Amino acid sequence: MKALVYDGVETLTFRDVPDAVAADGEHLIKVEAVGICGSDMHAYLGHDARRPAPLILGHEAAGTIVNGDRAGTRVTINPLVTCMACPACLAGRENLCPDRQIMSMQPREGAFAQYISAPWRNLVEVPANVPLNKASLAEPLAVSWHAVRLALGALHASMDRTALVVGGGAIGLAAALALRAMGVDDITVAEPNAARAAFLADRCGLRVVATAEGAFSIVIDAVGYAATRAVASTHAAPGGVIAHVGLGEDAGGIDVRRLTLQEITFIGTYTYSAQDFRDTAEAIFDGRLGPLDWTDQRPLAQGAAAFRDLRAGAVAAPTIILNPWA
Structure with missing residues (x-):
């Protein structure tokens, strides 16, 4: 599959990587929209020791499940994968789970790629009338x-x-x-x-x-x-x-x-709880957060240039959304 790989400070390469596979009990998702986050920029600049190169960044994603009995379901992805058993998780404060994993941070590759794996509990189904580029905004x-x-x-x-x-x-x-x-x-x-x-x-x-x-x-x-x-x-x-x-x-x-x-x-404040993520997704779907028409859309193949533009302060739009299939 194709992916945009962080290969070192201010170095991103769009290239072939091994195909993503669904982890045990997880779904394989065809990524159709993925936003560039400020934390991706921190990693790109070499300011995030938690994201060493080489690594596929990106965690603001939406796409379509391609395996199992839910194949064809359109989803937005909560990138925080937590244990669901610690006191924080049991209290509905999953973002404070001491064993949390985050897509785009080892050991989980990110979503600047054509496919990614995620558990069902991290997915929110997207209604047919909501474009996936808007659904990908659920994370930020x-x-x-x-x-x-x-x-x-x-x-x-x-x-x-x-x-x-x-x-x-x-x-x-x-x-x-x-x-x-x-x-x-x-x-x-x-x-x-x-x-x-x-x-x-x-x-x-x-x-x-x-x-x-x-x-x-x-x-x-x-x-x-x-x-x-x-x-x-x-x-x-x-x-x-x-x-x-x-x-x-x-x-x-x-x-x-x-x-x-x-x-x-x-x-x-750090990220969000699982309920916050679901509530935000519902607010997107029912229009409470407005038309969400303020993004810059680009192919993932042009991702390195997008990062350079952001670095230079040359992007007026608040965020850039990349399409791995464009």
């Missing part, structure tokens, strides 16, 4: 759905629900859409890239600013650098909540003194 949308759910759960009931999203990439846009779907109407996105900011305002109908001003009861840091954490620390209202989603940089930026004196809740 679920990351933000989870973060917004936690932030709203932590917010004191007395506070007005105003939100600042720091970063207008896929996770930031997904956070804005999740906030809107959960009843938050006052949403501002801080995005310094002028082309992307214009795209978000024109295509997605969002209020976008280059630099945040004022105070917000909810701040979603969808980037995770010291500079964006500093923005979050500055603009969180007293008694407010910061949900930190991005993994751009490990340290710096948090004003611990201000968080302490102003009783600002800081929540680190």
Whole structure:
């Protein structure tokens, strides 16, 4: 089969690899749409020791089952494969499973390929009227759905629900859409890239600013650098909540003194539970997350160029979706 393989720092090769096979008790899926995630970019830049080369990256995928009694079923894929037996899994917090595996991280190859294997419990059936390129957005949308759910759960009931999203990439846009779907109407996105900011305002109908001003009861840091954490620390209202989603940089930026004196809740959020993923998929299917028409579509064969464009900041769309069969 064909795959886009991470072969070293800033090196991706579209080439033949051994055919994927279904693991015991799993389904083989023909991948028909797969998005480029920020974590794929971190690996591409050599910043993720958990993803050593050579490795097939990619975990935001949807496609069609090709084996067994469910052959022909269109599905979107939850890439977190967990033990289902530990206290975290039994509590419905599968994302905290100590034995979790993630597609695109050893020992599981990713979805920048024509086929991938996954257990049935990780698959959500996609209705016939929903395009698979939209269904593939369930994974990044679920990351933000989870973060917004936690932030709203932590917010004191007395506070007005105003939100600042720091970063207008896929996770930031997904956070804005999740906030809107959960009843938050006052949403501002801080995005310094002028082309992307214009795209978000024109295509997605969002209020976008280059630099945040004022105070917000909810701040979603969808980037995770010291500079964006500093923005979050500055603009969180007293008694407010910061949900930190991005993994751009490990340290710096948090004003611990201000968080302490102003009783600002800081929540680190990681991926999503299985229920979050299913809820997000349903929100895609029933239209609560909007038309989802803001992606850049390219063949997987052009994946290396897509990464270079993202690296150069030359992509206005919040995410690029690759087609392994184009």
